[in-house]
Amino acid sequence: MHLAVNLPLTVTVVAGLAAAVLIYFLFLLAKNEAVFVPLPQETIDSMLKMAEIRSDDVLYDLGSGDGRVLIAAARNYGIRAVGIERNRILCWLSKRAIARNSLESKVQVVNADFFDQDLSEATVVAVYPSQKINDRLESKLRKELKEGTRIISADHSFNFHEKDRRKTGHFWTHLYSFS
Numbered sequence: 119m120h121l122a123v124n125l126p127l128t129v130t131v132v133a134g135l136a137a138a139v140l141i142y143f144l145f146l147l148a149k150n151e152a153v154f155v156p157l158p159q160e161t162i163d164s165m166l167k168m169a170e171i172r173s174d175d176v177l178y179d180l181g182s183g184d185g186r187v188l189i190a191a192a193r194n195y196g197i198r199a200v201g202i203e204r205n206r207i208l209c210w211l212s213k214r215a216i217a218r219n220s221l222e223s224k225v226q227v228v229n230a231d232f233f234d235q236d237l238s239e240a241t242v243v244a245v246y247p248s249q250k251i252n253d254r255l256e257s258k259l260r261k262e263l264k265e266g267t268r269i270i271s272a273d274h275s276f277n278f279h280e281k282d283r284r285k286t287g288h289f290w291t292h293l294y295s296f297s
């Protein structure tokens with residue numbers, strides 16, 4: 119108690135915030151929810167290369183985090199990209215990054231749960247939430263995706279026919295072509 123009173127206010131506030139963030143992450147982990155873990159840029163680049171993107175593709179990133187997958191897709195391949203992210207702060211940060219890259223006409227971020235969104239427009243789907251979420255997503259993808267849609271999944275797999283699998287750094291990326 120004495121120590122806390124003597125500590126400068128800023129240190130106490132920062133320590134309090136850090137503890138709150140830690141408790142939040144532990145809470146999400148305890149619920150086995152996917153938290154924001156950004157993929158390395160080299161893995162993002164490899165995922166997009168594996169998908170053999172065409173100019174008329176529309177990429178959906180399910181759990182788009184800070185928007186780097188969307189930005190790489192729009193900037194490097196010129197395609198339209200839609201991110202679905204339930205975390206409001208990450209949505210705000212990704213919209214700022216999209217604006218900094220002048221990609222507002224190509225990239226859209228929806229603040230929502232991807233289980234509640236219609237995914238049928240996608241021709242390429244990127245996912246990196248958790249194995250448990252992939253397992254839940256499978257039936258939705260089967261129902262909604264068009265034939266020929268590619269799914270690129272970082273680190274976790276699906277029970278679809280795997281077309282390719284590559285490793286960058288610590289991450290395996292799986293490519294599925296939907297039929």
Ligand SMILES: C[S@@+](CC[C@H](N)C(=O)[O-])C[C@H]1O[C@@H](n2cnc3c(N)ncnc32)[C@H](O)[C@@H]1O
Nearest residue numbers: 152153154155156157181182183203204231232
């Ligand atoms: C492991 S991060 C991946 C972030 C980004 N796609 C990347 O590759 O760097 C997973 C993201 O999915 C989001 N997420 C998890 N479940 C979700 C859901 N049901 N709907 C929307 N977003 C979700 C989390 O908030 C988190 O930002």
